[in-house]
Amino acid sequence: MSVKLASNTIPNQHIDKLSKWLATYPRLTKASETLKFEKAFSNYIDVNYTRFVNSGSSANLLLAAANLFYRDLPNKNIAVPAISWSTTLSPFIQLGYNPYLVDCDPINLGVNIDHLYSVIKSENISTLILVHVLGHDSNIEKILDICQERNIRLFEDTCESIGSTYKKKKLGSFGLASTFSFYYGHHISTIEGGAVCSDNIDFIELVTSLRSHGWSRDLSKGLARKLQLEYSISDFRNLYSFYYPGFNLRSTEINAFLGNLQMNLLDQYCNKRSEIFDRYLSNLKEFWSQNSSCDFLSAFAYGTLVANPDEVWEFLKSKDIESRPLVCGSMGLQPFWKELKGEPLSFRYADQVHKYGIYLPINADMNVNDVNLVCSEFKKVAIPYSFK
Ligand SMILES: Cc1ncc(COP(=O)(O)O)c(C=O)c1O
Numbered sequence: 001m002s003v004k005l006a007s008n009t010i011p012n013q014h015i016d017k018l019s020k021w022l023a024t025y026p027r028l029t030k031a032s033e034t035l036k037f038e039k040a041f042s043n044y045i046d047v048n049y050t051r052f053v054n055s056g057s058s059a060n061l062l063l064a065a066a067n068l069f070y071r072d073l074p075n076k077n078i079a080v081p082a083i084s085w086s087t088t089l090s091p092f093i094q095l096g097y098n099p100y101l102v103d104c105d106p107i108n109l110g111v112n113i114d115h116l117y118s119v120i121k122s123e124n125i126s127t128l129i130l131v132h133v134l135g136h137d138s139n140i141e142k143i144l145d146i147c148q149e150r151n152i153r154l155f156e157d158t159c160e161s162i163g164s165t166y167k168k169k170k171l172g173s174f175g176l177a178s179t180f181s182f183y184y185g186h187h188i189s190t191i192e193g194g195a196v197c198s199d200n201i202d203f204i205e206l207v208t209s210l211r212s213h214g215w216s217r218d219l220s221k222g223l224a225r226k227l228q229l230e231y232s233i234s235d236f237r238n239l240y241s242f243y244y245p246g247f248n249l250r251s252t253e254i255n256a257f258l259g260n261l262q263m264n265l266l267d268q269y270c271n272k273r274s275e276i277f278d279r280y281l282s283n284l285k286e287f288w289s290q291n292s293s294c295d296f297l298s299a300f301a302y303g304t305l306v307a308n309p310d311e312v313w314e315f316l317k318s319k320d321i322e323s324r325p326l327v328c329g330s331m332g333l334q335p336f337w338k339e340l341k342g343e344p345l346s347f348r349y350a351d352q353v354h355k356y357g358i359y360l361p362i363n364a365d366m367n368v369n370d371v372n373l374v375c376s377e378f379k380k381v382a383i384p385y386s387f388k
Helices: 012-022 032-045 056-069 086-094 113-123 140-150 201-211 221-230 253-263 266-283 309-318 335-341 348-356 368-381
Strands: 049-053 077-081 098-102 127-131 153-157 177-181 194-198 302-305 357-360
Touching: 012 253, 032 049, 032 177, 032 194, 032 253, 049 056, 049 201, 049 253, 056 086, 056 127, 056 153, 056 177, 056 194, 056 201, 077 086, 077 113, 086 098, 086 127, 086 335, 098 113, 113 140, 127 140, 140 153, 177 201, 194 201, 266 302, 266 368, 302 348, 309 357, 309 368, 348 357
Parallel strands: 077 098, 077 127, 127 153, 153 177
Antiparallel strands: 049 194, 177 194, 302 357
């Protein structure tokens, strides 16, 4: 018996439906399937707008780019959680921001409020991107207060947390904009894929233009016309006029078609993930467990700390059970950060996650026996570790 990190998120029936649909020779570049998926995802997260892109990383790149053109950004100082993902941070580096890493909270592994306060005070932060780590909320209520009080723009990288709610509100619906990933191992899959969500029309118009070359073609009629008049551009020339220094980060109708099928399974997948997390929690009481104040936890994986993660990983691998480091540990200890800054950056809690963190599989195909098997094998070698 093997237990994998990811399962058959895209079931065979979805592939069969996709084949059938392809045999009708539909248009394959962005069209009605994309618009339908964007609408369905907006309804699900309960935001006004969604823009479908080709990955969660591309969604983060669009946040970083759109933020530069949204109103008057006072400076390029951004706070980024040390426990995040390479492409939560790297788009901001690539676009010339000054990123300041923030230590993690020792319970939910989101940003540490005390450390965030000190970074905000000393570095004149204008933007904060949160990561909801492995499905858990990261003190969202306190963070909203801080951002409001200090006039800081808040983004949520929700790539690991589709479906989790805090006070009945979906993660990814709190900030100015949020991002999601539909990569293979995530809650739902469009093969590769991602989304930017927002309630703010001005921000989403920027995302829309930047997603497609910087042209005005997909913008609302009013804004497209305004730009055309502002720059005195003829209807003919407007077809190839570029108003922002854009990218091409669109996805395709094939991916959106799968996304629309996947939406039907999303609740079922999230409920399963929540149940599996609870089963791990009751089986592994003697180990530290990540936890949070979500009222519904759509867990990505089960995060814990052990004194001997390399040994545990090796042993589980020999039993055909997959596990991983607890996401990327601390960004301050990653090679690219060390190259960039000339030295590693140390944090009290994030460094311990880096050294001792490991996550165990959660996917919607797992059953009680699978979880019990993972736990019993894990306990044979794992040495409990708690934050110091
Ligand atoms: C927090 C976070 N942000 C962004 C990403 C990138 O998403 P993608 O793999 O779709 O590019 C991931 C990937 O797992 C992630 O965990």
